Amino acid sequence: MSHLRVRALRKSYGTNVVVDGIDLDLVRGECFGLLGPNGAGKTTTLRLCLGLTEADSGEIHVLNVPVPQEARRARARIGVVPQMDNLDPDFTVRENLQVYGRYFDLSKQEVDARIPALLDFAGLGSRGDDNIRALSGGMKRRLTLARALINDPDLIFLDEPTTGLDPQARHLIWQRLRQLVAQGKTIFLTTHFMDEAERLCSRLAVMDHGRMIAGGTPRELVDRHIQPQVVEVFGDGAESWAQQVGSGLAERCETAGETVFCYVHDATALIDDLGKRPDLRYVHRPANLEDVFLRLTGRDLRD
Amino acid sequence: MAGHWAPPDFSLRCIHVWRRNLLVWKKLAIASMIGNLADPMLYMLGFGYGLGSMMPEAFGTSYLAFLAAGTVCSSTMMSASFEAMYSGFSRMHMQKTWEAIMNAPLSLDDVVLGETLWAASKSLLSGLAVLMVAAILGLCASSLTLWVIPVIFLTGLAFGGLGLIMTALSPSYDFFVYYMTLVITPMMLMSGVFFPAEQLPMALQIATALLPLSHSIELVRPLMNGTLPAQWSLHLFTLALYAIIGFYVALALTRRRLLK
16 A cells, blocks of 8 residues: 655756655555755655645655645644654643644544553653653654654654664664554655664665665665675775775775775775785775765765 | 745634644733733823823823723734734744644644734733723723724734734844834824824824724724724724735745745
8 A cells, every 4th residue: 555655756946956856655564764965855855745845746645645735634644753853842741742632633532542652652651741841852852753643643754863862862763663663654764874774764765966866675775786895994004005906906995084995795805905004904894875875975075 | 836825725723723822821821911911001000190190181081091092902913913923933933833733734824824813812812901901990981892802803913914924024033123113113103092193294194094003093992982983894994904914915925934
């Protein structure tokens, strides 16, 4: 069953094309991750799917409801975790959930019946009457997630859900998201954390300059776009070593700052050579999603 | 958008926006009511007794009664403007409350309508507070005074809409100072709150006749005095026009700002 269907979606601001003809398909119960550097068009894609801005052309169906034409009907079955927390600072934890439930035309009884389970889910079981200002960043994020679940949505959008959280808080959010997927919810998240994408998502797409430039499972992306072994070399002589030796032994060599990245299928020859170079330090590791991401979107800063 | 000027598309859920604001207000109700009363009281009693004792029966009524009617209207105007601008800007821009609401099944149109109704409701409380004090001082002559209540609400809708236009245009809180000093304060001085507008030069009188506050006062003052306002339908129509056009412009500008 299709939970999100996007065809030939296009959106520009003046001459700046932000979303440039993308297609998306999400089926029930999958966790889909949209990756991309800052300004790639991820958030705009999300806003388009929610019907908060209108596309120049293309089609969107969310839970088989056309958007933006019937965006309100679609949003009744969607949960959203925005990039920035926008909890109501004047309310307690519980009031935040109560007031948000009203927006979905839920009765007070329905909302109050759901709140204990949601507070438990968010690890805020005993904090119901606390003021929002008393919560840590991680707690606020979890409450925002709980708030997004108040209407028992079928599809949940999360825009960079763990940005700014410490590792403990991130792991707890991931655990909760996996629980939701296990319950059969469909998840659409944007992120620029590769470990997050690798751990959570069954399927990924990489977006840059408004286009989808790659897609597949995390494993497929690594297999398809990059050599399986990486040797990172550091030290004063790394760059000249790369020119004289590295580029000959590696299938691909990249220099970023003082570090040389060598990509190969078999790293034996490289390791042997580096063993004779006490002035250079190195790390040998399997290729990961971050390597793919940098390969596809380049190493230049995007601000 | 079929353009930011597309006709409004409301749902009944706009009432949830109003109820959200009510819940916040309840937490601060006492402080808010004191604020509603303190400022107009100072004007009314200070000017009313101070100035009024120097010009008894100058306006067919006591100066205090004259001023009370003006203060009901100007308090309503202030309250609706402040709510729509400062509080509205907090919810739209600082706290991103509107953004959170729009992730639920409400449209921006619902939000702007809910906010306008809220600003009018809050200003109704301010206007009523002054009206009650006037009643206690024996300045409300007849049961016609009850008609003042819907006029206050309509005045609140007009200034709520105008305030939301400023909010839609504003980069920061500082921006509202221009509107307050260049629009609201002159309007208060010219529209017959403190003295009859007929005292002004002709050109200013014509300008004043276009301002919403003067129409509000032209309705409220006779009603509090126990007479039916002359040309009441014209005044009601003008206020309603300000309310409708103000709301529509505010909606279009807010759409332009937020639905990019």
